[in-house]
Amino acid sequence: MAPRDVDYLVIGGGLAGANCARWLREEGGLEHSILLVGREPDRPYNRPPLSKGYLQGKESKEEVLFRPDEWWDDQRIDVLSRTSVMKLDPRAKVATLSDKEEISFGSALLATGSNVRRLRVDGCDLDGIHYLRAFGNSEAIRADAEQHGRAVLIGGSYIGCEVAASLTAAHGVDCEIVMLEDVTFEPLFGKEVGGFFQGVLEEHGIKVHGGEELERFEGDGERVTKVVTKSGLEIECDFVVVGIGVTPEVTLAKAAGLEIGERGGVRCNAGLETSHPTIYAAGDICEYDSPVHGRPTRIEHWDVAFNQGKTAAFNMLGRGLEHNVVPYFFSDLADWASMEYVGPGSGDTVIRGSLEDGEFAAFYLDDGQVKAALSVGRSDDLDAARRFISEKPKVDGAALADLGTDLDSL
Numbered sequence: 001m002a003p004r005d006v007d008y009l010v011i012g013g014g015l016a017g018a019n020c021a022r023w024l025r026e027e028g029g030l031e032h033s034i035l036l037v038g039r040e041p042d043r044p045y046n047r048p049p050l051s052k053g054y055l056q057g058k059e060s061k062e063e064v065l066f067r068p069d070e071w072w073d074d075q076r077i078d079v080l081s082r083t084s085v086m087k088l089d090p091r092a093k094v095a096t097l098s099d100k101e102e103i104s105f106g107s108a109l110l111a112t113g114s115n116v117r118r119l120r121v122d123g124c125d126l127d128g129i130h131y132l133r134a135f136g137n138s139e140a141i142r143a144d145a146e147q148h149g150r151a152v153l154i155g156g157s158y159i160g161c162e163v164a165a166s167l168t169a170a171h172g173v174d175c176e177i178v179m180l181e182d183v184t185f186e187p188l189f190g191k192e193v194g195g196f197f198q199g200v201l202e203e204h205g206i207k208v209h210g211g212e213e214l215e216r217f218e219g220d221g222e223r224v225t226k227v228v229t230k231s232g233l234e235i236e237c238d239f240v241v242v243g244i245g246v247t248p249e250v251t252l253a254k255a256a257g258l259e260i261g262e263r264g265g266v267r268c269n270a271g272l273e274t275s276h277p278t279i280y281a282a283g284d285i286c287e288y289d290s291p292v293h294g295r296p297t298r299i300e301h302w303d304v305a306f307n308q309g310k311t312a313a314f315n316m317l318g319r320g321l322e323h324n325v326v327p328y329f330f331s332d333l334a335d336w337a338s339m340e341y342v343g344p345g346s347g348d349t350v351i352r353g354s355l356e357d358g359e360f361a362a363f364y365l366d367d368g369q370v371k372a373a374l375s376v377g378r379s380d381d382l383d384a385a386r387r388f389i390s391e392k393p394k395v396d397g398a399a400l401a402d403l404g405t406d407l408d409s410l
């Protein structure tokens with residue numbers, strides 16, 4: 001059978017793929033054919049609510065979708081769900097789908113996202129041990145939270161902390177966090193700011209065990225009943241959620257012979273084009289020459305996937321843009337604390353505002369230059385931080401910390 005011809009093929013039905021398809025239509029007009037192929041049963045949706053509002057039962061599935069189902073038909077964007085791209089031949093510009101259909105395309109976007117990192121320890125196959133990436137995972141955790149009272153979270157970063165807050169606030173589950181680092185979020189934000197978020201969790205009754213490495217899970221033959229760490233700490237529980245990071249899903253890209261970067265992503269230029277012309281990448285897998293950071297950069301954030309999907313679409317339409325957006329991230333610990341972050345980067349921490357009052361910005365300075373910034377209740381400071389990160393002036397830490405300083409004057 002002759003392959004089906006499309007102008008634009010989008011591989012991966014996550015946020016990057018969805019927003020790329022949207023902009024291909026919005027900017028490219030109605031005459032082009034667009035096909036989006038996604039492995040999951042659902043049409044594209046936003047993942048952040050899976051550890052927040054959707055897990056808490058505050059947001060419905062419809063609210064979490066990228067667009068309502070009928071929108072895709074209105075836009076004349078063909079969506080194939082429950083379908084994987086199994087093979088990509090960049091030279092022939094042909095993709096082979098899991099149902100054996102062949103698609104011949106003019107230009108393609110690879111947006112295959114991430115897979116969760118899995119623990120391989122004794123007891124890891126017991127029931128009641130969850131990972132969180134897709135709708136079904138969030139629903140399974142919620143079902144356990146509605147039936148059981150004690151959870152252990154493995155990992156002290158976004159997933160562990162957000163899920164602990166959601167389960168405590170919305171479902172009254174007793175949560176304990178077990179993590180390698182001394183304080184929550186330490187590798188990302190440092191001890192001082194990480195300690196602030198740990199304090200918020202502890203104030204709400206969540207126990208945090210820092211500096212602990214998981215040894216094994218124990219169970220009753222079927223379900224998990226206990227978490228045991230290498231130091232001998234034992235915590236009884238009814239279920240576990242593991243949040244220990246993700247790895248980019250580059251199987252298809254590798255098999256297609258596309259270059260893979262030092263950060264494990266699909267290597268792209270500043271315009272998000274891969275090592276093969278007319279094939280682009282966006283979202284969690286995209287490792288691009290960042291004009292902002294001046295180095296290969298790969299970031300696993302919602303906002304980055306969203307914006308890269310848009311840049312890739314414009315470039316698939318021949319605009320030749322550089323992706324020069326300063327990466328942005330947000331996270332909520334129930335309605336106890338919200339953070340926003342621009343970066344990524346590390347350095348000496350300068351606090352503007354008050355950790356005690358829970359209203360502050362943290363700037364991360366390396367050799368006098370702002371590399372990243374985080375805000376709790378001081379969003380306006382992030383506008384200045386974005387400018388510092390892209391224009392790279394030397395700024396005085398004491399002036400930054402002084403609430404009397406107008407940041408626009410620096």
Ligand SMILES: Cc1cc2nc3c(=O)[nH]c(=O)nc-3n(C[C@H](O)[C@H](O)[C@H](O)COP(=O)(O)OP(=O)(O)OC[C@H]3O[C@@H](n4cnc5c(N)ncnc54)[C@H](O)[C@@H]3O)c2cc1C
Nearest residue numbers: 012014015016039047048084085113114283284300301302
């Ligand atoms: C629970 C949770 C909470 C989060 N919260 C936040 C937050 O608060 N703030 C924030 O900034 N970020 C957050 N993130 C991260 C953010 O959601 C991701 O960075 C973003 O979803 C990445 O989008 P993507 O399109 O690159 O990849 P994905 O969303 O992973 O989508 C990729 C899609 O491609 C599909 N796929 C893979 N291979 C193939 C193939 N061969 N053929 C067809 N389809 C394929 C996958 O099944 C998947 O559906 C969160 C993530 C999770 C899981």
